[in-house]
Amino acid sequence: MENREEYKILNINSTQYKTKLSRKFENRTPFKPADPFMVKSFIPGTVVDILVKEGQELKHGDVVIILDAMKMQNRLKTHVDGCVKKINVKRGDKVTKGAVLLEMEKDISSASGESEGA
Numbered sequence: 855m856e857n858r859e860e861y862k863i864l865n866i867n868s869t870q871y872k873t874k875l876s877r878k879f880e881n882r883t884p885f886k887p888a889d890p891f892m893v894k895s896f897i898p899g900t901v902v903d904i905l906v907k908e909g910q911e912l913k914h915g916d917v918v919i920i921l922d923a924m925k926m927q928n929r930l931k932t933h934v935d936g937c938v939k940k941i942n943v944k945r946g947d948k949v950t951k952g953a954v955l956l957e958m959e960k961d962i963s964s965a966s967g968e969s970e971g972a
Contacts, residue, residue: 890933893956895949899923904945910938911961919943919955930955937961 864871888894903920906912912932919930936958943955 891936891939891958891960892954893918893930893932893958895921895930895951895953895955897921897923897928898951899928899949901943901945901947901949901955902927904941904943906938906941906956908938908941912936912938912958921949921955932958934958935961 860874861872862875864873899921901919902922906918913935914932916932917929918932921928921930939959940957
């Protein structure tokens with residue numbers, strides 16, 4: 855005799871499927887979106903160059919760090935406009951996948967610095 859409570863009904867493209875969910879699936883951690891203000895290493899490697907300084911204003915897509923991995927130099931870019939809050943690495947550091955290399959914050963000083971040089 856089967857226990858109906860163990861089965862779940864999934865509706866995918868108007869088709870119903872009856873399935874059991876594994877204990878591993880039911881106990882998984884929920885998805886957490888990446889923080890766009892954190893520049894992370896997507897692969898283990900060595901920091902070759904840091905192209906920014908703390909406090910520097912950045913635009914979306916600016917290259918901030920060059921990471922050497924698998925005999926290739928990878929250019930890590932920003933995902934948002936902002937200001938460099940903290941640099942967590944230095945040249946020559948070996949980093950793991952997912953390591954936070956650079957932290958950014960929303961730029962709140964851009965309005966005060968635009969009139970300089972006029």
